[in-house]
Amino acid sequence: MGTVTPFPLPAARMPVQVGFDRAELTRILDLYGRMVAAGHWRDYAMDMGRDAAVFSAFRRAAERPEFRIEKRPMLRNRQGMWALVGESGAVLKRGHDLAAVLAPVERRLVKLVTE
Template structure:
């Protein structure tokens, strides 16, 4: 004969409940927003091209609870020239991906990262 508490997965002590530690941690401190591997590959492909052309020299990646930011710099210690931002809360509205300039102005926004990153092709051709 089995005890009814064993069948439900709760503790054998009356009145106590077993809580999954992972669920508890996620509820208290949610994981930060990150770039997926394919998204990061697309960004780094553009970054590598611009470094090869001497336009960019450094980058930083920041992960916050609500967004992920890839910043590119002309020189270390300067303000970022551009920031590629992923904000999943805006995915259904204006698009999760955006490119911002040094002043924080949105230069390009969209639902697909590849389309947003085409902005850097236009910037490159304007300089020639």
Template sequence: MDDQPDLQRDRARPTNSADVIDLREYKYAKDPLPVTFHRRELDMILWIYGRMVGEGEWKDYALDHLRDVAVFSVFKRSGELPLYQIIKDPRLANKQGAFSVVNTAGKVLKRGQDLKQVLKVFDKVLKLVET
């Protein structure tokens, strides 16, 4: 078993290490890589996720890396619709911001360039309780 991808090779001509490959053609011939969360972005998201799991608010998550967007979905129960989706859409980076938090109804709760600021939508406001 080989970890290298299957390559279509011409069986009549042996592969020579001196063969020249135009990297521009190779780059554009392949499908683009999916959008992903970088390590620091995922660390910030998982820190919020861990806090909310500890508070009993969230129970499960799903991570999708698609061609155009990366989506981190959080669930109260695994069989339901996601409570929130944290979306990274690089196409919007120069417009509204690449990061957004969307609720179950599809309403954008917060959007921006800085993921740390966008995730502040999950910060709870402490209220003074009189006894």
């Protein structure tokens, strides 16, 4: 008889790739669409790796992203898994709720209308 070799399982059972779920991606792409309509953004990129999923929004395609929205599940129990990172790399907002992290970007869409 032959020898049965067990299928190797990941030690920590961590996902191979971190991604956005449908509700999160809908919220982010809704904001992106409104920023495109307002003329602020023109391009985006998504990077889904082992530690983080990142959505980057660009003013133009050939420069650094104006904002990066990062999801890091490893920070869920600490300071929150969501982070809004500015163009210079500084963390502008961090939290447990995506809506609260996106609030500074959504404030840019508010315009004062005079009577």
